[in-house]
Amino acid sequence: MSKTYQPHEIEVKWQRKWEESQLYRARVDWSKPKHYAMTMLPYPSGELHIGHWFAMTPSDARARWMRMRGYNVLFPMGFDAFGLPAENAAIARNIHPWKWTYANIEHMREQMRSMGAMFDWQREAISCTPEYYKWSEWFFKKFYEHGLAYRGSALVNWSESMQTVLANEQVIDGKDERTGQPVVHKMMEQWFFAITKYADELLSFAGMDWPNPIKIMQTNWIGRSEGARATFYTAVGEHSIEIYTTRPDTLWGATFMVLAPEHELVDIITTSEQRAAVEHYIDEIAAETEVERMMEHREKTGVFTGAYAINPVNDERIPIWIADYVMVTYGTGAIMAVPAHDQRDFEFARAYDLPIRVVIQPEDMDEPLTSAAMREAYSGTGAMVNSDAMDGSLSDSAKGRANPAINRVIDWLEATGKGQESVNYRLHDWLISRQRYWGCPIPMLYSGDDILPVPDAELPVELPSDVDFVPTGRSPLTYHEPFFKVDENTRRETDTLDTFMCSSWYQLRYLSPHKDDAPFDAEEAAYWLPVDVYTGGAEHAVMHLLYTRFFNKALRDIGIYDEAAAAMRRNGRDPAGAFDEPMTLLRNQGQVLGGERQGDFVLCSGRRDGEHMLAQRVEVVDWNAVPDGFDGIFGELVNRVEATLQVEMAGIIHFVEVAPDAEIIIPDIPGANNINQLRQHLEIQRMSKSKGNVVNPDELVRRFGADVVRCYLMFNFDWQKGGPWNENNIKGPQGWLHDIWDIALAGAPDCAGDAAAERDIARKLHQCIAVVDRGLENFSFNTAIAEQMKFKNALKDALRQQHIGAETWREVINAAIRLLAPFAPHLAEELWSQLGWEYSVHTQAWPQYDAELAREDVVDLVVMINGKPRQTIHVAVDIERAQAEQLALASAAAQRSLAGNAPRRVVYIPGRNGTDPKVNIVV
RNA sequence: GCCUCCGUAGCUCAGGGGUAGAGCGCUCCCUUGGUAAGGGCGAGGUCAUGAGUUCAAAUCUCAUCGGAGGCUCCA
Numbered sequence: 001m002s003k004t005y006q007p008h009e010i011e012v013k014w015q016r017k018w019e020e021s022q023l024y025r026a027r028v029d030w031s032k033p034k035h036y037a038m039t040m041l042p043y044p045s046g047e048l049h050i051g052h053w054f055a056m057t058p059s060d061a062r063a064r065w066m067r068m069r070g071y072n073v074l075f076p077m078g079f080d081a082f083g084l085p086a087e088n089a090a091i092a093r094n095i096h097p098w099k100w101t102y103a104n105i106e107h108m109r110e111q112m113r114s115m116g117a118m119f120d121w122q123r124e125a126i127s128c129t130p131e132y133y134k135w136s137e138w139f140f141k142k143f144y145e146h147g148l149a150y151r152g153s154a155l156v157n158w159s160e161s162m163q164t165v166l167a168n169e170q171v172i173d174g175k176d177e178r179t180g181q182p183v184v185h186k187m188m189e190q191w192f193f194a195i196t197k198y199a200d201e202l203l204s205f206a207g208m209d210w211p212n213p214i215k216i217m218q219t220n221w222i223g224r225s226e227g228a229r230a231t232f233y234t235a236v237g238e239h240s241i242e243i244y245t246t247r248p249d250t251l252w253g254a255t256f257m258v259l260a261p262e263h264e265l266v267d268i269i270t271t272s273e274q275r276a277a278v279e280h281y282i283d284e285i286a287a288e289t290e291v292e293r294m295m296e297h298r299e300k301t302g303v304f305t306g307a308y309a310i311n312p313v314n315d316e317r318i319p320i321w322i323a324d325y326v327m328v329t330y331g332t333g334a335i336m337a338v339p340a341h342d343q344r345d346f347e348f349a350r351a352y353d354l355p356i357r358v359v360i361q362p363e364d365m366d367e368p369l370t371s372a373a374m375r376e377a378y379s380g381t382g383a384m385v386n387s388d389a390m391d392g393s394l395s396d397s398a399k400g401r402a403n404p405a406i407n408r409v410i411d412w413l414e415a416t417g418k419g420q421e422s423v424n425y426r427l428h429d430w431l432i433s434r435q436r437y438w439g440c441p442i443p444m445l446y447s448g449d450d451i452l453p454v455p456d457a458e459l460p461v462e463l464p465s466d467v468d469f470v471p472t473g474r475s476p477l478t479y480h481e482p483f484f485k486v487d488e489n490t491r492r493e494t495d496t497l498d499t500f501m502c503s504s505w506y507q508l509r510y511l512s513p514h515k516d517d518a519p520f521d522a523e524e525a526a527y528w529l530p531v532d533v534y535t536g537g538a539e540h541a542v543m544h545l546l547y548t549r550f551f552n553k554a555l556r557d558i559g560i561y562d563e564a565a566a567a568m569r570r571n572g573r574d575p576a577g578a579f580d581e582p583m584t585l586l587r588n589q590g591q592v593l594g595g596e597r598q599g600d601f602v603l604c605s606g607r608r609d610g611e612h613m614l615a616q617r618v619e620v621v622d623w624n625a626v627p628d629g630f631d632g633i634f635g636e637l638v639n640r641v642e643a644t645l646q647v648e649m650a651g652i653i654h655f656v657e658v659a660p661d662a663e664i665i666i667p668d669i670p671g672a673n674n675i676n677q678l679r680q681h682l683e684i685q686r687m688s689k690s691k692g693n694v695v696n697p698d699e700l701v702r703r704f705g706a707d708v709v710r711c712y713l714m715f716n717f718d719w720q721k722g723g724p725w726n727e728n729n730i731k732g733p734q735g736w737l738h739d740i741w742d743i744a745l746a747g748a749p750d751c752a753g754d755a756a757a758e759r760d761i762a763r764k765l766h767q768c769i770a771v772v773d774r775g776l777e778n779f780s781f782n783t784a785i786a787e788q789m790k791f792k793n794a795l796k797d798a799l800r801q802q803h804i805g806a807e808t809w810r811e812v813i814n815a816a817i818r819l820l821a822p823f824a825p826h827l828a829e830e831l832w833s834q835l836g837w838e839y840s841v842h843t844q845a846w847p848q849y850d851a852e853l854a855r856e857d858v859v860d861l862v863v864m865i866n867g868k869p870r871q872t873i874h875v876a877v878d879i880e881r882a883q884a885e886q887l888a889l890a891s892a893a894a895q896r897s898l899a900g901n902a903p904r905r906v907v908y909i910p911g912r913n914g915t916d917p918k919v920n921i922v923v
Numbered sequence: 924g925c926c927u928c929c930g931u932a933g934c935u936c937a938g939g940g941g942u943a944g945a946g947c948g949c950u951c952c953c954u955u956g957g958u959a960a961g962g963g964c965g966a967g968g969u970c971a972u973g974a975g976u977u978c979a980a981a982u983c984u985c986a987u988c989g990g991a992g993g994c995u996c997c998a
Contacts, residue, residue: 212928213992216994217927220993225997329997335998342998538993541993716936718936721991724934724935728947729948730947735947780936786945790946867977872942909979917941918941
């Protein structure tokens with residue numbers, strides 16, 4: 001063999017060749033089936049990390065496989081390029097967001113090229129370019145014209161740290177999802193998208209092959225519930241208070257009402273005697289952060305307003321309280337409290353000594369349930385009691401109208417005009433205003449009291465480039481007069497759009513990224529849409545993935561797809577349903593986590609006080625190499641906070657404060673050492689710069705080559721789960737690719753070939769094809785590679801034995817390289833070329849699985865006694881039942897066990913697809 | 924608290940009513956002109972635990988324990 005596998009010598013070469021020959025250019029071709037594969041577009045943070053590789057290269061392998069199977073594949077890439085980091089960089093380093101962003105994009109694009117992915121770069125879309133955001137603005141206008149975008153006043157999430165409002169989806173546990181800083185609630189005038197109009201349709205996932213957890217998360221997020229609304233009037237005055245309840249069958253048990261502290265009527269109905277108490281409570285609540293308010297198991301608090309309401313169903317006078325356990329953002333912000341049958345109301349009633357009245361008599365209880373006996377609310381099934389004409393109605397566990405009692409009460413409420421059936425959603429309209437500069441402008445004007453859209457001819461409203469980035473916390477647009485001042489009476493909107501708006505439609509922009517008279521080309525859309533395979537992280541479950549579904553449905557209803565539908569019909573494709581969902585199949589990759597790492601084993605000496613020490617000397621030694629008589633603290637360095645080391649000795653964490661002038665000795669690092677160089681224990685956790693466990697893909701490519709990195713990522717993890725990084729395991733795929741190189745270039749054996757051996761290698765090849773196909777189909781890249789490793793071992797054996805003829809050998813190698821091509825595209829291309837086959841391996845047909853060739857001829861008949869395997873007998877694969885049973889009964893194992901007796905039972909299990917036939921003899 | 928998913932070799936993972944599998948790692952041997960390498964042999968598993976169904980359970984059912992993710996005063 002002349003030469004070993006040298007990835008660097010071939011990878012860049014082929015990347016250039018592929019680009020020159022436009023190998024991955026995707027063009028509409030109605031004569032071929034289409035396949036639109038897409039991975040979530042990255043934010044141009046500046047550096048590609050291993051997570052990008054993990055998300056993109058397996059998706060690339062699958063797209064390549066589809067292509068070889070005869071599909072016309074579109075696999076585009078772009079950048080979600082608006083967002084805060086660019087603006088922060090502008091403030092911190094006085095570099096314009098555009099320059100920062102574009103420099104990052106150029107760098108990352110180069111890094112991505114090293115993946116050897118089949119991205120069609122001519123379709124690249126970048127959301128922060130005017131040619132892109134012109135159409136984001138245009139879509140906003142379309143939404144506005146169709147009543148799907150509106151300006152409204154709402155209690156919004158305000159992030160102090162970012163000086164902007166956030167969507168509900170961007171707030172987690174009362175904290176800003178990105179910065180982790182608490183958010184406060186503020187009433188503000190903002191722009192919204194009417195996503196709630198689509199709530200019901202978004203709950204249907206018909207025909208969508210999406211992961212169950214995502215569907216569940218979206219369903220939970222939308223939070224549909226069925227019930228009724230009823231109107232209560234205040235006992236004095238004319239104020240009506242609407243409540244929403246899922247349990248209208250318990251209306252007669254309402255013994256008080258509770259309003260959210262922020263409810264608009266609170267101020268109006270509060271009596272003068274109670275005003276001070278109410279205001280004090282509201283101030284207290286306002287001072288609490290959202291986080292505190294959401295703490296679990298907190299005591300219920302509230303205060304009486306002094307006002308009373310009349311329960312419409314029984315004209316009872318009940319007190320109106322306010323309490324923070326009622327959320328102004330859910331339902332109507334007001335509830336009827338039924339302490340007997342709602343746990344929260346029960347706790348509140350007990351805390352403030354409010355009456356509790358049973359209105360559902362538990363089914364399995366003979367004695368009437370009394371409030372005094374209750375230790376918790378009863379929410380089970382039973383018959384309505386104390387409810388006038390409704391008494392006796394059965395309330396079962398069903399929700400909404402399906403529950404007989406609820407059904408009857410709703411009918412009655414509607415007949416008497418006291419209330420009506422109502423469906424409620426947890427989902428709110430999508431708040432899309434952001435008080436930031438680096439986002440898509442909202443193309444609206446304020447003229448006097450009028451709100452006007454910017455005319456289409458003036459789109460895009462471009463972001464001014466000559467703004468000052470000063471850390472005032474305000475968007476530079478708000479004091480850039482040439483931008484916001486249109487004329488004396490007209491001011492331009494200075495808020496910008498949530499970047500999720502830009503990423504809600506990028507799958508359309510890829511179709512024709514530079515088109516300037518429409519957001520996308522209808523002919524392209526007719527062919528490519530919808531996206532067939534979408535891959536990305538599950539963290540976007542209720543944000544991007546819900547938004548883009550909404551966006552798509554809105555576009556469909558506005559008629560944006562009409563032209564594309566017509567083009568479909570012209571080409572003989574039925575557009576029915578084609579635009580209902582943007583992505584028909586979704587898969588989430590897991591996360592590559594930082595690997596676990598042992599901390600340094602240290603010996604610390606100094607002044608010791610139990611588990612504490614002020615150390616004058618810290619030495620790193622081999623694991624457990626503690627000198628005899630050492631009386632300091634020793635063990636693994638598990639953590640360090642500034643100058644204090646946490647050292648685990650005998651299972652107990654000891655705290656070692658290192659004196660500023662202490663001597664630190666680290667044998668592996670020459671010269672004078674300092675405390676920062678000590679290596680601390682790392683748990684398996686997310687990679688992050690601050691933890692020092694980040695893996696740099698450029699470095700890996702340099703050391704191992706892109707194909708090895710690709711294969712390592714696909715092989716060493718369950719793609720949909722992810723897992724901890726363990727670089728030792730990279731040797732597996734590396735050795736595999738080196739072996740493939742050697743085997744492929746070893747040349748055909750110089751022999752006539754043995755028929756049985758050739759049959760055997762063909763069988764193994766086709767068994768391998770079946771597994772690789774199934775692996776790629778199911779995103780089980782690891783199994784697809786493991787199977788090829790196995791096949792490689794078979795090839796290696798065959799090469800050693802020299803019993804395969806030249807012709808068969810070439811065919812087998814040819815197929816093996818095609819199987820390899822999606823995974824290690826450079827290596828496969830190089831081998832294909834060196835063996836003299838025509839460019840390119842990536843345009844070859846995928847090896848076709850042949851069940852007949854994969855079939856075993858001889859199998860082992862397993863003789864089992866009482867279900868335990870005892871003996872095997874070689875038999876033909878197509879053995880008949882009678883013969884198998886006869887052979888089994890005659891076997892030594894059976895004879896021994898039966899000892900002359902007749903078997904109690906004989907069970908024959910035929911072999912099917914690869915498994916051996918079995919006979920179980922029960923004695 | 925509720926909902927999903929998952930517990931198989933030291934590690935990462937396949938499989939899945941009918942003989943327990945792969946890669947890496949590990950042991951030992953060989954090679955020392957592919958050398959931060961190559962070749963060969965081998966060891967390693969009560970398939971989390973307990974019960975049930977079955978001729979037969981790692982596989983199906985139920986319970987328990989453990990892990991991951993999501994939701995959570997949602998009226």
